[in-house]
Amino acid sequence: MRTLFTTSALLIFFLVLMASCQTSQPVFSKRGETYRSAREIAAAKRQQRKGRHNRDDSRSIAASKDHSRRARVSRNPGAQISTVIETARSYTGVPYKWGGTTRVGMDCSGLLCTSFQSIDVPLPRTSEEQSHYGKKVKLKNIREGDLVFFGANRFSNEVTHVGMVTEVISDEEVRFIHASTSLGVTENNLYSDYFQKLFIKAVRPPL
Numbered sequence: 001m002r003t004l005f006t007t008s009a010l011l012i013f014f015l016v017l018m019a020s021c022q023t024s025q026p027v028f029s030k031r032g033e034t035y036r037s038a039r040e041i042a043a044a045k046r047q048q049r050k051g052r053h054n055r056d057d058s059r060s061i062a063a064s065k066d067h068s069r070r071a072r073v074s075r076n077p078g079a080q081i082s083t084v085i086e087t088a089r090s091y092t093g094v095p096y097k098w099g100g101t102t103r104v105g106m107d108c109s110g111l112l113c114t115s116f117q118s119i120d121v122p123l124p125r126t127s128e129e130q131s132h133y134g135k136k137v138k139l140k141n142i143r144e145g146d147l148v149f150f151g152a153n154r155f156s157n158e159v160t161h162v163g164m165v166t167e168v169i170s171d172e173e174v175r176f177i178h179a180s181t182s183l184g185v186t187e188n189n190l191y192s193d194y195f196q197k198l199f200i201k202a203v204r205p206p207l
Helices: 002-023 038-074 077-089 108-117 193-198
Strands: 135-137 147-150 161-170 173-180 184-189 199-204
Touching: 077 108, 077 161, 077 173, 108 161, 108 173, 193 199
Parallel strands: none
Antiparallel strands: 135 199, 147 161, 147 199, 161 173, 173 184
């Protein structure tokens, strides 16, 4: 009887010990999952957050660089004038229409107003007003983007026509684009005999 009691006591002690050992082992929610302490889990989460912040910072830096690059281009007069000239040339062949500012028809000052709108520069609407918009430049110093004005003759005080320099090729050839009453939007040589008789002045618009 005493032996049976001793055996039963040992069995109970053994079962309690086994249960104690089992509860001390980690309980996993998924098969094959590696046990991690609370400290390790917290550290892993911090690392994940840090990684997301680094990615966000990288995107922010890249966006900032792109914005700075665009800002530099927008402040570059050469790039702006190229945009204006490209816009003006896109209207080549459009017929002349007094007061026109679309591809249906253009007049000379309307062509320049529309072209300079591509860089958000609001030119005055008439050729007379445009002749006072900017600094007067000498013919020998003329360059792309300058506005050239014409009248009944080179001694006239009344501006009746305007164009924009598109290319300075040589001392004898300077191309300018304008809306001709007979040919529509076209380019001609400022130094041709015809336009030299009508040329009044050139103006460099502020950008």
